[in-house]
Amino acid sequence: MRTEFTAQIKKLQLWTAETAVLVAVSTGADSMALLDLLAHLPANLRPKINVVHVNHQLRAASTNEAIFLTDYCAAHGWPLYQTKWPLTAHPAHGTEAAARQFRYDYFAQVLRQQQIPLLLTAHHADDQLETLLMRLARGGDVQQLAAIATERSFHQAKLVRPLLPFTRQQLRAYVTQRQLTYFDDVTNQDTQFTRNQIRQQIVPVLKQIQPLAAEHAANYAAQLQRLLRVNQQQMDQVLIENGQFMATGYRGELGKWQSLSSDLQHLALDQLMTRLMVTQGIEVSQAQKGEIRQLLQGPRAQAGLDLAAGWQLTKSYHYFTIAPAPAPIVAATVDLMPGATCQVEQWQITLQPVSVTGGTDVDSIEVWLAANELPLQIRHRQPGDRLPLRHGHQKIKRILSDKKISQQQRERLWLITTQQNTVLWLLGVKKSQLFNPQQTDKIHYRITIKK
Structure with a gap:
């Protein structure tokens, strides 16, 4: 098997002899085989091995496994990073998912702290078959049927599964031949977990029908991953166009x-x-x-x-x-007195007597206003709002529809009105056209807007 594993590493081209890798080891047969295979790669392909282990404290044997791995790594001169999943953090339900989350969070922490670019796990072809069956039964996107990828990004590093082409049977034969010590996880026999049910009850039937079912699943997943990568590139182009x-x-x-x-x-x-x-x-x-x-x-x-x-x-x-979704609009009304300036979102709004000279870089409208029409109000639109024109009025709703302004934009538009709710300006859209000549009881004002 060493020859096939060496060929797989050459094919992946993910590291050299100078590259540090972090190997996730549970002390099961698969991860112990991965450690041994890495250690016996040719010198020019053998990475700098670091080991990471999590004691989930779910089984009595976990402590002995951690002690064994500590001695094993020390004997080989490999740095070992390990931790325990606190008993107080164990949930009443969803233990498997929570344990996985804790485990991978710790992996990410070690990768970051030790600045290691690659995380290696011992997932193999039978894992691929089980995952494929689980996702097929659960339903969802076709991307999920690609199951376990050989490599993918993981935080600031990369997660690699170099054993995917190999079956559980091949790995068991390898550790037996090499007389490697490993520990079987008794919880893998518990069919309360969906994966274990598939592993114990469904996969054996499939392998009776087709002994190469795991290899075929790994091959299908690899083909689908290639198709999906090409599809993603093409669909990105469609979206941009x-x-x-x-x-x-x-x-x-x-x-x-x-x-x-x-x-x-x-x-x-x-x-x-x-x-x-x-x-x-x-x-x-x-x-x-x-x-x-x-x-x-x-x-x-x-x-x-x-x-x-x-x-x-x-x-x-x-x-x-x-x-x-944008933040909800908070209904608000801003009062604007003569001689004052207020800021409403991007708008800087000023009300001055016409006798005061305005700037040249502002938009403006001139109106005659009586004392009881002040202060002006700046608010969002309300049902029934109309904009005065020289010959009648036009519904604000109709103006927005004619200009094809989206509903989302409509809800955020601002109006300037008098105290009697006469609309003077729909900001950014349209001004009123008041036929408003000089009147002795009114003062001539200029409303100016600057963004």
Whole structure:
């Protein structure tokens, strides 16, 4: 097996004799085989071995295993980093997932503190088969059927599984031939855990039907991973051609998106959700993706959909955005007295008598105002708001619709009104056209806006 393992390491080309690696060792047969295989690589391929071990304190034998590994590493001159999972941190339910989280958090800590670039684990072809079956039964994205990748990023380092081409049987034969000491984890026989149930009850049946089931699963997973890598590159290009990634989120051109074939829409949306949300640990169900596709293809000019973890899809006329939902609007009214200036978001608003000279770099409107119309109010729009024009009024809602301003933007627009709620200015959109000649009971004012 050493020859095949050496060929696998040459193929991966992930380290040299100068590279430090951190090997996760449980003292089971698989991880002990990995340690021995690494130690017997040719000198030009043999990395600098560091070992990491977590005593989960779930079994009485854990203490003896930790003592054995301490002596074993000392005998070989390998640095050993180990810790215990505190009993007080053990949850009442979900022990397996919690133990894995603690274990990998500790691995990340050691990698960071020791500045080691590679973490090696002893996952093998049978693990791949079990994972594939679990994910097939659970359902979800096709990416999940790629199961365990040979290598992937892990915090600031890389996680590598060099034993994936090899089966559990091959590794057991190797440790037996080498007469290596290892410890069997008795909890691996507990069929209350889904993986153990698959391992003990389903995989043996599959191997009776096809003895090479594990090898075939590893081969299928490798093929699927290659297809997915190519697909991701191509779908990234589709997304760039049909929209743009923002600092947080994505803005797409609706017409271009709708012109894509149904298959392209499915694949591009999968990649978009992966980039925006799944990589952040946010799950997006197939049902929710179906809702997104239906909304984007539907006839409504404006629509919205709440997604997981505070994300939101907003469709507005020619565009759609997928981004974290904006903070809720706090209803507020700002009073503006003559001679005063106030700041409302990006707007600097001033009210002065016309006799006071204004700057040349500001936008303005002139009005005649009576004392009872002051102070002016700066507020968000309300139902029924109308903008005075020279011949009548125009509903604010109609103005926003004509200008195709999205619902999200509408909710954040500011208006300047009198105390009688006469709208003088819809900021950033349109001014009133008051036929307001000089009047003896009113004062001539200029409202100026500067961004």
